[in-house]
Amino acid sequence: MTELYDIPAEVKAALETKGIPYEKVDIAAKTDLDDGCVPCDNYIFVTDGDIIILAGSMTSRLKRNGIFKQPKPERHFFELSYTHHSLSDYEEFEVEELLSSARIVARRRADADTLPRTELIANLSNTYKNEAYKFVRKINALIKGESKESSDDDNNANNEKEELFCPKCGRRYADPERKVCMRCMDKVSIIKRFSVFFTRYRFHMGAIILTMVLTSGLGILAPYISSGFYYDEVLDENGRFFGKILLVIGIILVTRIISLLVTIVNGVITSRIAAKVTYDLKKEIFGAIERLSIGYFTNRHTGGLMTQVNNDANNIYWFFCDIVPYSVVNAFQIIGIIVIMLIMEPVLTLISLLTVPVAFIITKRLFIILEKYHAKRYSQSRSLNSLLSDILSGIRVVKAFSKESEEAARFSVRNKALADANMKASVFNTTVFPFISMLIYISNMLVLGVGGWMVIDGKMSYGILLTFIAYMNMVYSPLMFFVDIVYMLTDCLNSMNRLLDVMDAVPDVVESKNPTPLGEVRGEVEFDNVVFGYEKNRTVIDEMSFKIKPGEVIGIVGHTGAGKSTLANLLIRLYDVASGSIKIDGVDIRDISFNDLRKNIAIVSQETYLFMGTIMDNIKYARPDATEEEVITASKIAGAHDFIIKLPDAYNTRIGFGYKDLSGGERQRISIARAILRNPRILIMDEATAAMDTQTERRIQAALDNLVKGRTTIMIAHRLSTLRNADYIIVVENGKMPEFGTHAKLITKKGIFFRLYKLQMEALRNIGIEE
Template identity: 60%
Template sequence: MAETQWYFDASSPGKVPGELLPVLEEKGIPEEHILLCVKSDLNREMVRSDCWVMATDEDLIVLSGSVTLTRRPDTTIFTTKNRLERKFELLTWDVFERKNLSDFKVEEQIASARFTAKNTDGDWLLIANLSNTYKSDFFALARFLGQLASDGKITPDEHAGHGAHSEMFCPKCGSRYIDEERKICPKCMDKSRIISRTAQFVLKYKLQIFLLILMLLLTSALGVLSPYISSGFFYDQVLEKTGRFYGRVLMVLLIIIGTRLLNTVFNMLHSLVTTTIAANMIYDLKKVIFSSIERLSLSFFTNRQTGGLMTQVTRDANTIYWFFCDGVPYYLVNIVQIAVMLVIMLIMNPVLTALSVLTVPLLFFSMRFLFGRMDKHHIKRWTRSRQMNAILSDILTGMRVVKAFSKEKAETVRFDRSSRALAEAETDASTFGTVAFPTVNLLVYISNLVVLGVGGWMVIQGKMTYGILLTFTAYMNMILSPLNSFVNMVYEFTDSLNAMSRLCEIMDAKPDVAESENPVHLEECRGKVEFRNVDFSYEKNRKVIDGVTFSVEPGEALGIVGHTGAGKSTLANLLIRLYDAEAGQILIDGVNVRDLAYDDLRNNVAIVSQETYLFMGTILDNIRYARPEASEEEVIEAAKIAGAHDFIIQLPDAYSTMIGFGHKDLSGGERQRVSIARAILRNPKILILDEATAAMDTETERKIQTALERLSVGRTTISIAHRLSTLRDADKLIVIENGKVPEAGTHQELIAQKGIYYNLYRLQMEAMKNIGIEE
């Protein structure tokens, strides 16, 4: 039986999941007769179900049922791997003759799709339903069935990879990822490699870490010496009349005081070294994590929640610091301490030493078992913690909307649900630790009791002295402390390994949009923009931009018109390479933007978006963000052109007024004007205005339009606006409809065509007249 999740692989499209093999055997179909096998999650009645579509030389088979997980009969509760097997219960079995079907296609709907084919009567026949998750797999199925019909054979796609849903599973072992965003499999990750990679970031502190270990070793050495002085030596050599130092109690007391003082000094030095490196190392780690995150493409951030990334930057740095400066040093020192004490105990009494280590193998296997289980609990707890922080960040950021719609109670419930889920994960982890770890400790204490009993009998029999027994039991009790720390370290080490794996994941992540290895530099940008048959989609098989072609000459003004969601802003994002086009070319002065150096592209293209964002700081700093070296006079001039100077000088501190979180809050129109001033200060050759005046009243809009017209002289301007009257004077207009460009021309030409633009313009003019606004 299959032990892991099956998924469609376009390089071997006939692969059959193990749970279906008994069904095929019962139907008399050998596995090798299956040419294609694709899974769906909806049956033909649109009910959630485990469904498969399989093709043989003659038939197309559609079966549905349910997959259940059961424990393998040959496993026990101590089995850590492959405990479960998958079984399939068949509900429906439909067979279609392939010779009677043709023109296989996927009919896209909103949240699902239909896989259909044409029968011999020319009617469309429903073969299967599916959610969007499996859509790409069925597009491949239609292509492969077409190959079978035309060529009689299938050409596997070696480069297509797996379906989108396979990204939820580890390609090596097939286990489902605990956190689907991270795609890290706890079973398969190479822990030693992760640790060695992360260690490179703390090598600069190797001297300090060495000093930490040295101080711990000296402290441990004094700790090992203390039981012998205060027990065996004191009783057998000082208190016994036959001892070499009989009666010298003061000498022993002075030695004990001296060792305590040295121990205190070493502890103080250890704390001093820890204090000096803690802040710096955590700072370095946070910088590494943040810089690794910041270099990734915009798509990385759109797929992740802000609160989760904040948790990764802040908490993971502290966790990794603990591992290298606390966890590993204590671990190494405890091993040395245990080894030294075992040697001393062996010299004292080999029999008692053998009895005391009987539980070590059982302890080892118990810890190995606990480590794997605790790892899963930790990943679950961290994932839910990140989700809760993301929800909290979302609520606090959108508090204005929450208040406006009186959703305080609803958001409290949402946060409470997430917080409760985190509490349950923490409870599960704590409960597991509370039950498991004391059980391990109990094994150690039982061994201790056995040694104490046998040792007492030896003292009575005169085979060892009372002082030796006290020293031996003291060492046994001392061993308990590092052994307990090993058990408790399981909790912290699993947390640290997960933090390091997240760091390595971020470091290894490749940005979707990367600078060319040999970037082209523009000596002087003229501002010509060309789109040639550009395609783009945020989701597979759902194009937002479809074969768009247009050009803008240097100094021209282009207006982009279209309904909401038509893809207007996407064109702007593609031009500045927030995303890369999937097909076609985007050129500036004849150079593909993929080949341009980032600095040249961003310095020559500025965008004023409908979504303005101002950083926490002064207004002066926010405008100067576009060009930090700009003088104050240049900033003021840019603000005047943007129509922001008048309201800025009326603020208490004028350009030095603090804005952002916890400071002065600007209105939407004021924020937009500061954003425009920021773009003006850059003085780009290509200016993109994406609803740049959307947040302004009519009078302010007219002022800004006049200023922007002056600014646009000598530079290429691309304007996106819903209010079409603002685009009438553009040199050319293009209309975006369903990702295509059905109309292009001047305002007068498009009005004369009486097409999409004409209807949009007429409706807007009528609406504005109805509210008393004359254009």
């Protein structure tokens, strides 16, 4: 049997109620979306002649065996639907990739023509895409009669499956490469990891704690002076300081002034460290994100990462600069006050603390539930931020298709989910913890009763009772701090978990520790048996080899998705090849430093991105030390100068969100000017003129022809006629290179390139354009 997912015992039991023993299952897999793309536990089982889809929901609740025992989770599977198909009705299964999800579909055999030829089997999110490809490979092998695979293959598949899940709790790893379960990770070790960062501020934090201890010490002294000492030593005729009221008032006033000054010093130190810690922490997080390879960002939403950089950094600051100091001070205060209370009256001290252990045991149990509420709240917050970022980024498309009401509905659903999560966490906090406070204050009433009888019986003076009650009320405040801290602690620990996930992530593309210097780059590029896939089970570039001599211009053509842009991404090392090598001047690019490699390559992509700022700043982004004359010269070559000088502030015109909006062609020409200013030895034009009309493209083509002279140039083009002057053209199809040659040679060959060229010429003639 091949298990691509660890099937829960409850699901196996549900399958057996259908008369299908789990032992007869050949392949077991799981997806996470139902037919309507709603989150759901979708289990797929393949037996000798059938495919069974069991959809439902795995839920768990805590079974309590008493208030002092650890609650145990009980899991249940609620069946939503059951589908049964005959495997003989299908000839092939495949995975269809969509924008943010995928689906498994099956093609019916020709003799089964009563139903549509292609049938949906299951929907899935990108999280389960790798398992879906494995499932498709195995079920297709089963259909072709290759069902009895070697046990080694099955063991390998099961081992891969086991590596995806935490062996302790069974949850899927957030990052399979790290194999770190954030739920089971030792929380103390998490705090230790971040405490290393805060050692650089130990002087400031020590000063904060010292000032807080001084303030706390003066606060402990105050009840004795204003109660016990005042009543028993100043107002009592038998007291040592009878009648010296002004002395007491002076002492109280001095202690208040000293406490005020210490508090001011504490506030100044805290204010100075607050901004610096937050700044440094966000800088560290951003640096960690920036070090990651581009593959890390492909499956993550920008809104979610923004939440991590901002909110999580602030939460961690408050933990170390607020919670930790107050925890230390309150711990000292509790110890100090209890010692004083024991000296004053041991019996009343024990009565006053009678309910405290019970309150802490209950709090510890509640911590588990509250942690789940906070994790859910953050998840909903991140989901809402990601949706909002997505909608605002694509607002033009939303308005073009008049989808405002649909997007408002989508936003409303997630907004309500966040509001519900916030409400549940808040209701839980505000209803449960007041009962704990009440439990602690029961001791207060007991002390009033017992203490009152002791005063009446002459076993305690009135002043001592008042002082004891004051200290008792003082000790409850720090005790309640440790009860309330549970709410803040869960938020902070969740933030630390999420940031460690970013900071511990290992980049896919790593710079060589001992890079080989390129020196004077000639521009020779060689692809040697290059194999690459964005996912382990999908090959995009399949054993491709070619060599570009210095100064040559080559064109790369092919259908959309054939792998043309991937070649450019591999050359600038946004990704690393799976096997084979890419060399520049005979040196493997993996042995070249990032800076050395990329300063000699410029790319003009079809996905033009301009930063917020002036046009001058955007062009100089390629070379910050360039002069204005060099920027203008590059702009003229790119055909951008004419429209730039017509703008109100010319090159100082600010562009980006909230400023001047440029057309697609104008943005592309600025991007080309940026590449020209770089003056690279190797130039990549990835659909560089895609956003320009034919007239504009022709106008700057001569300038581009002059630009590429003496440079190694790779031109990825959708308009094939622009490659007439290329030294040779590579045709890419399904990751391979079926055709290779000059424009004229490929036309004569009448193969793939000829068919593409012919279709394009006919399309242009139909709209009145002659090439």
